[in-house]
Amino acid sequence: MPTLWKITLEILRQRQNQPPHVELFELEVDPDENVLDCIERVWAFHDRSLTFRHACHHSTCGACGMRVNGVEKLTCITPVREVTHPNGVLRVEPLRNFPVLSDLVVDVSGFFQRMEQTQLSSIAPLSQAKLPFEPNPPTIWQGQRLIDCIECGLCVSACPAANTSTSYFGPAVLAAAQHVYRQTNNPTVMQLVNCADGLWRCHSAYECSAVCPSNVDPAWRIMDMRRATVAHSLRNIFKRPNQKVAP
Amino acid sequence: MNQPSPRNILRWFDPRHRQPGTWAFILNRITALGLTLYLAMHLIVLGKLAQGPAAYDSFVALAHSPLVKIGEMLVIAAGILHGLNGLRVAITSLGFATRYQRQLLWASTILSGILILIFARAMFLGG
Amino acid sequence: MTQISHPSNPKEPLGLWLFKIITGPIILVILTIHFLVNHLLAPNGLLTYAEVIAYYKNPIVPIMEIIFVCFAVAHSLTGLRGIVLDLNPSQRILRIFDWLLLILGSTAILYGIWLALTIASA
Numbered sequence A: 001m002p003t004l005w006k007i008t009l010e011i012l013r014q015r016q017n018q019p020p021h022v023e024l025f026e027l028e029v030d031p032d033e034n035v036l037d038c039i040e041r042v043w044a045f046h047d048r049s050l051t052f053r054h055a056c057h058h059s060t061c062g063a064c065g066m067r068v069n070g071v072e073k074l075t076c077i078t079p080v081r082e083v084t085h086p087n088g089v090l091r092v093e094p095l096r097n098f099p100v101l102s103d104l105v106v107d108v109s110g111f112f113q114r115m116e117q118t119q120l121s122s123i124a125p126l127s128q129a130k131l132p133f134e135p136n137p138p139t140i141w142q143g144q145r146l147i148d149c150i151e152c153g154l155c156v157s158a159c160p161a162a163n164t165s166t167s168y169f170g171p172a173v174l175a176a177a178q179h180v181y182r183q184t185n186n187p188t189v190m191q192l193v194n195c196a197d198g199l200w201r202c203h204s205a206y207e208c209s210a211v212c213p214s215n216v217d218p219a220w221r222i223m224d225m226r227r228a229t230v231a232h233s234l235r236n237i238f239k240r241p242n243q244k245v246a247p
Numbered sequence B: 001m002n003q004p005s006p007r008n009i010l011r012w013f014d015p016r017h018r019q020p021g022t023w024a025f026i027l028n029r030i031t032a033l034g035l036t037l038y039l040a041m042h043l044i045v046l047g048k049l050a051q052g053p054a055a056y057d058s059f060v061a062l063a064h065s066p067l068v069k070i071g072e073m074l075v076i077a078a079g080i081l082h083g084l085n086g087l088r089v090a091i092t093s094l095g096f097a098t099r100y101q102r103q104l105l106w107a108s109t110i111l112s113g114i115l116i117l118i119f120a121r122a123m124f125l126g127g
Numbered sequence C: 001m002t003q004i005s006h007p008s009n010p011k012e013p014l015g016l017w018l019f020k021i022i023t024g025p026i027i028l029v030i031l032t033i034h035f036l037v038n039h040l041l042a043p044n045g046l047l048t049y050a051e052v053i054a055y056y057k058n059p060i061v062p063i064m065e066i067i068f069v070c071f072a073v074a075h076s077l078t079g080l081r082g083i084v085l086d087l088n089p090s091q092r093i094l095r096i097f098d099w100l101l102l103i104l105g106s107t108a109i110l111y112g113i114w115l116a117l118t119i120a121s122a
């Protein structure tokens, strides 16, 4: 029998268009449980009206992103032990920079539409799915695999540039555009992100790469896409008008 | 509140639950605003030079107080911090050494600290 | 469901961003030269009118100061525009702000050049 921890779960609750308020739940949990388990416990035994999103429980669907004690986490793989202590507080809030639908559920539809605009495919050949500076896997297998981004939105929530305006594409979309561009050289993707709400809005806080639970390194990808776009535009200057390529 | 809004402007400057990259961004923005304000004041004040020796020298005498010296020191510190961190941002923004941005941040901060101390020494202890 | 907007107008074109990023390091270089020259030519500081006038007799000084004021003003105003973009301004407000910055910037640069030349020829 593991030692149980007494913790206080503080959940920021909100009905649409009403001011948010905090509700406290005293729980006894195994510190190796994940934060999502605690939230489900509250839903199961304390308050059936609590709303939150999840599906896979193993960091694949990207649905369970929340802010835990102020920091963006994939709650299904975040052990209680890592984010609080015995008799400690666990404050759970919805992701920032998305409209809140209710309690911990945010509206990610705009985010998904933008992701779709980049034409990112969810699978890629092994060599193209990883970051270019990652060492090659010790295998000769030449298959396809799922790409890393699980579209959880943690990076959008953590980004300080995203918190004053809804129009900013956010890290995941820019990273997706980079991924597609490096695979296909498709100029439409470059055009999509070559604007104030795209590549040029980032202020290099590197929060996205710090919170990304899935090895995407969106900040690196943004900077790489900037370099590609700047290089492309500079090359265009020296081309004759009939050879110019958009953007 | 939770959603993006221009009214969240103060949240730019909230360092809680953030990692060093955002702290650098916050400092960069504050120093940038400070330097811009200083540049404007500086240009206006130097206008005294065009009005001849009397105007300028009496102004300098007025400005020769410890308070102004501390203010000048703040401007120098802001310039050094903004400049060296700005160099890091410029380099990494173009996709160079982006993976080492954290190390570059420490390097620029330590170098800034040393330079600020050197300038403070020259300013307050006369060399 | 959220309706996403389609940006029709690239409010911060690549060029302006690149300009802001490149002018920064240029200012850093000029400032370093500035401090070195200042240290070599006026080791005791520039505390009186006469000292400043003497300092400006060396042609390096006004040239350096003019280049500095051009880049510093341009960098700082493109920087301010970047901050305003973060506040999601409407196209109309942004256009007004652009004119404001343009007028402010050219005034400051012309004034700076005039000042440096006036002092140099005093």
Ligand code: HEM
Binding pocket: A202, A203, A204, B028, B029, B032, B033, B035, B036, B039, B079, B082, B083, B084, B086, B087, B089, B090, C020, C021, C023, C024, C025, C026, C027, C028, C031, C072, C075, C076, C077, C078, C079, C080, C082, C083
């Ligand atoms: C000393 C060398 C300097 C360097 C290397 C430098 C570099 C930079 C860089 C890379 C940025 C972009 C930051 C971002 O997008 O988040 C920036 C922003 C800015 N800089 Fe500088 N800069 C320097 C000096 C100055 C000076 C002297 C002023 C003012 C007179 C100034 C005013 C600004 C402003 C207002 C911004 C916008 C700040 C923001 O977006 O948060 N800079 N600088």
Ligand code: SF4
Binding pocket: A148, A149, A150, A151, A152, A153, A154, A155, A156, A171, A172, A175, A208, A211, A212, A213, A214, A215, A216, A217, A218
């Ligand atoms: S880039 Fe990372 S943090 Fe952002 S949505 Fe994709 S997996 Fe989540």
Ligand code: FES
Binding pocket: A054, A055, A056, A057, A058, A059, A060, A061, A062, A063, A064, A065, A074, A075, A076, A077
């Ligand atoms: S529940 Fe699927 S990622 Fe957490």
